[in-house]
Amino acid sequence: MRVIWYAVLVMLYAPLAVVVLYSFNSVNSSAEFVDVSLRWYRALFADDSILSAAWNSAVLALVSSVIATAVGTAMGYGLYAHRDRRLGWLIALIYLPIIMPDIVYGIAQLSFFSRLASATGAFDLGLGTMIIAHVSFQAPFVALLVYSRLVGLDPRLFDACSDLYAGAWQRARFFILPTLQPAIVAGFFLALTLSIDDFVISYFTSGPESVTLPIFIWSAIKRGVSPEINAIATLMIGTVFAAAAITLAFQYVRARRIAS
Amino acid sequence: MSQSRSPAATEAGRDNAPRADTAISLRGLHQAFGPDAVALDGVDLDIPAGSFFTLLGPSGCGKTSLLRVIAGLDSPDAGTLSIGGRDVTRTAAHKRNVNTVFQSYALFGHLDVAANIGFGLRMQGHDRATIKKRVAETAAFIQIDNLLGRRIDQLSGGQRQRVALARALVNEPDVLLLDEPLSALDAGLRATLQLELLRIQRRLGMTFVFVTHDQDEAMVMSDTVAVLNQGRIEQVGAPAALYERPANPFVARFMGHSNLFAIRAQDAEGLTADFGRLAGDFRPGSHVLLRPEVMHIRPADAPAAGGQGPNVIRAQVRERLYRGSRMEYTVAAGETTLVAVDDNRGQGMYDIGAEVALAVEQSGVVTLDG
Numbered sequence: 001m002r003v004i005w006y007a008v009l010v011m012l013y014a015p016l017a018v019v020v021l022y023s024f025n026s027v028n029s030s031a032e033f034v035d036v037s038l039r040w041y042r043a044l045f046a047d048d049s050i051l052s053a054a055w056n057s058a059v060l061a062l063v064s065s066v067i068a069t070a071v072g073t074a075m076g077y078g079l080y081a082h083r084d085r086r087l088g089w090l091i092a093l094i095y096l097p098i099i100m101p102d103i104v105y106g107i108a109q110l111s112f113f114s115r116l117a118s119a120t121g122a123f124d125l126g127l128g129t130m131i132i133a134h135v136s137f138q139a140p141f142v143a144l145l146v147y148s149r150l151v152g153l154d155p156r157l158f159d160a161c162s163d164l165y166a167g168a169w170q171r172a173r174f175f176i177l178p179t180l181q182p183a184i185v186a187g188f189f190l191a192l193t194l195s196i197d198d199f200v201i202s203y204f205t206s207g208p209e210s211v212t213l214p215i216f217i218w219s220a221i222k223r224g225v226s227p228e229i230n231a232i233a234t235l236m237i238g239t240v241f242a243a244a245a246i247t248l249a250f251q252y253v254r255a256r257r258i259a260s
Numbered sequence: 261m262s263q264s265r266s267p268a269a270t271e272a273g274r275d276n277a278p279r280a281d282t283a284i285s286l287r288g289l290h291q292a293f294g295p296d297a298v299a300l301d302g303v304d305l306d307i308p309a310g311s312f313f314t315l316l317g318p319s320g321c322g323k324t325s326l327l328r329v330i331a332g333l334d335s336p337d338a339g340t341l342s343i344g345g346r347d348v349t350r351t352a353a354h355k356r357n358v359n360t361v362f363q364s365y366a367l368f369g370h371l372d373v374a375a376n377i378g379f380g381l382r383m384q385g386h387d388r389a390t391i392k393k394r395v396a397e398t399a400a401f402i403q404i405d406n407l408l409g410r411r412i413d414q415l416s417g418g419q420r421q422r423v424a425l426a427r428a429l430v431n432e433p434d435v436l437l438l439d440e441p442l443s444a445l446d447a448g449l450r451a452t453l454q455l456e457l458l459r460i461q462r463r464l465g466m467t468f469v470f471v472t473h474d475q476d477e478a479m480v481m482s483d484t485v486a487v488l489n490q491g492r493i494e495q496v497g498a499p500a501a502l503y504e505r506p507a508n509p510f511v512a513r514f515m516g517h518s519n520l521f522a523i524r525a526q527d528a529e530g531l532t533a534d535f536g537r538l539a540g541d542f543r544p545g546s547h548v549l550l551r552p553e554v555m556h557i558r559p560a561d562a563p564a565a566g567g568q569g570p571n572v573i574r575a576q577v578r579e580r581l582y583r584g585s586r587m588e589y590t591v592a593a594g595e596t597t598l599v600a601v602d603d604n605r606g607q608g609m610y611d612i613g614a615e616v617a618l619a620v621e622q623s624g625v626v627t628l629d630g
Contacts, residue, residue: 154364154366156362156363156364156366157366157368159328159331159333159353159360159362159366160360160362160366160367160368161354161383162332162333162352162353162354163331163333163353163354163358163359163360163428164354164359164379164380164383164427164431165354165355165380165383165384165431166354166379166383167352167354170383174379174382174383175368175370178370178371179368179369179370181370
């Protein structure tokens, strides 16, 4: 059993390790590793198109995650607050963007935005449409995190707020938000990783000015895998790992708080 | 606690309580959660100010629904509710000066004990210094001052119960509502906290409305008990009145009586029940209750048993239970089973199968209207 487990881990992480290793290679080869060098990282930071792609990725990830966290939290609370009114099917609907194949979702977004653009004159493909598209698939994840936290609470806690003189706003500020804080923070970092991660939906909803890192890598790789790409990939792996680690840390704290 | 409610100031104040005035007045309350789920079916009730008032009934009888309507957490479909003479039927929960101790305690996990207790004062906009002072006073009064810095998940069940009580009392409500607050605790702690709740209520002279399904708990603690069944009030009275003069068979059974019989026929000299005739002057009614402790069990052939006199039931012992201070006998009188108790004074026990005579004292024969 243990051997199988190690084999799975190797399968998962060996390709990543190769990418990270060769990003520090001193020669332009993916066959032999000669010496440790930061040469490709220097080349990376000298390349304006890469830097602009990185900037686009960062703006897209941050803006979409902030919006998705706010929207998703409201959605999660709404689902919880109306759970008694036979709105369970809404919870099923919220899974749709999660289970939909990215390629289908991306094409749907593309045709939606081009219709919208020809109808209104706005919504030209670019960072704006990408943010909308990202929010639409990030928000359900946040909503489900928030919803599951709320479902786990004693419903009498909400009564206790009203009983102890808290109006709706005070209840939101002094009870609901502090209680949801771990779920909201975890949701934000999950949204961040999802956005940085995404290629397919971004590809369909981006414009000429809004090339993100995954799109840049995709077009660069058509000319062959360069060590520069390894360096970008390594930096992205680092970012995503950091975000995932923070998410897990918050969920761990939350789980411990509930368990004890 | 404020100075006016400090223990010293109210120590002697209990004797004039319960005061004559009414803390809560309910008129014609109806509430349904669907055609088959009637929670309250026309409840009229006056709860005296300063009293320990208990809503007693089996689960699903509407007692918690009634408590939630008083708290403002649910609103009734029809009827009116006044607290302290003011109609609050349509007043939101957070604007009522009523606080609740929830069955699950519902303490805030993201706050420590002190912040939990101070929550209500904070929501009402009191300044930090006032909150800190009143939280400290209340914690000292409930004897949890050593817990103020703890997190909720570091507390035992009994400690949580006290924190929930302090969180409600610190606001000095007109009425304190308690929804089965002791039901999650083990028997020993429960008995301790029953006495402590009673002591706190006596000291503060505050109106307590206590919900329970346990008739022993209701009898021990209450000034007045209202028995609820299927959303209706069956009887309101002091514990002794409910036990000794239950209004109907439901109340009698709920108060722990088992010797309850339909009256077959009634005439000028007495009545006929399942087990035979009882002589004497009875109020008109449909059921008769024989309280076990006023049926004296004697050997069937003892001359002192009253022999063939009135109100003697001849029976045979079927079961006996040793309860320490008393013996409990289940006896058969014809087709009927009766329970009789006998004080245990070392006089020996009747064997199973023994023929006995039950001499029924007139004061133990109660006719029920329902």
